[in-house]
Amino acid sequence: MNFEQIEIVAETWKPQDVLAWGLERFGNSIALASSFGAEDVVLIDMAARVRTHFQVFTLDTDFLFPETYQLIDTIEKRYGIQVERRQSRLTPQQQEEQFIPQLWTRNPDQCCNLRKVEPLKAKLAGLQAWITGIRRDQTPQRRNAAKIEFDINFGLVKLNPLADWTSTQVWQYIHGNHVPYNPLHDLGYPSIGCTHCTRPVAEGEDLRSGRWTGLQKTECGLHLKEPA
Secondary structure (H helix, E strand, O other): OOOOHHHHHHHHOOOOHHHHHHHHHHHHHEEOOOOOOHHHHHHHHHHHHHHOOOOEEOOOOOEOHHHHHHHHHHHHHHHHOOOEEOOOOOOOOHHHOOOOHHHHOOOHHHHHHHHHHHHHHHOOOOOOOOOOOOOOOHHHOOOOOOOOOEOOOOOOEEEEEOOOOOHHHHHHHHHHHHHHHHHHHHOOOOOOOOOHEEEOOOOOOOOOOOOOOOOOOOOOOEEEEEEE
């Protein structure tokens, strides 16, 4: 089958099937991008059941929660993997000196670009495909995400194995398979990013409302379907 046919057929596949196809097709040229949210730990657990060795990387912004750093250590020990930390070319101090203190309060898009998008571009430049944990029901921008698609933003194949899953399915998998997860999820944080731009969500609020509160922003720029 050609790629267009694979894209269509993949919509009938389970997440494990998507992962198995990607890991077999791209070998060492595919990596799982993980922010260590609920979806990402599910994918790591699934991937570990498909293949012993696989690449996992995270965008370490230098502003992650202590609980996130601890979870990374726990995941590495649990699955016997080494998580690659990709960081900005600027330290937090250099960013403050070059731009302004607390850039995320005045220009969060620029802060995300420096600390997330640029490091991601550098990593993906050496790959043929990447795996993400995005789901269609998370944001309007993700509504049309395919399980396997070509990422025009970064110029490579993108796998979204959990695209058609719900949050309920994610948590059923976590609890059913005893997958380690960030304890902040139990404290009202459905989506966990940097400490400065993440807050707990109150009952009845949108699940993404805890990210960049008060700003017209729900995405950090990694999954927008337009040239970066």
